[in-house]
Amino acid sequence: MVDxxxxxxxxxxAGGKLKEAAGKAVGNERMEADGKVDQAEGKxxxxxxxxxxxVRDQTS
Structure with missing residues (x-):
């Protein structure tokens, strides 16, 4: 089962990747950096x- x-x-x-790409496309470094942060948090x-x-599989 997927958590x-x-x-x-x-x-x-995925949203972070899109935000990073959008930031690159419009030249917004802040948006690009925020996208990278979102990617790291998501990962x-x-x-x-x-x-x-x-852990759940091992204890079941």
Missing amino acids: KNEIEGGAKE TQKNYGKVKDA
């Missing part, structure tokens, strides 16, 4: 969900 953190993290990571949340799933 909700994996889904939410993946969505945040962390997604990995947390994967670990949580692995």
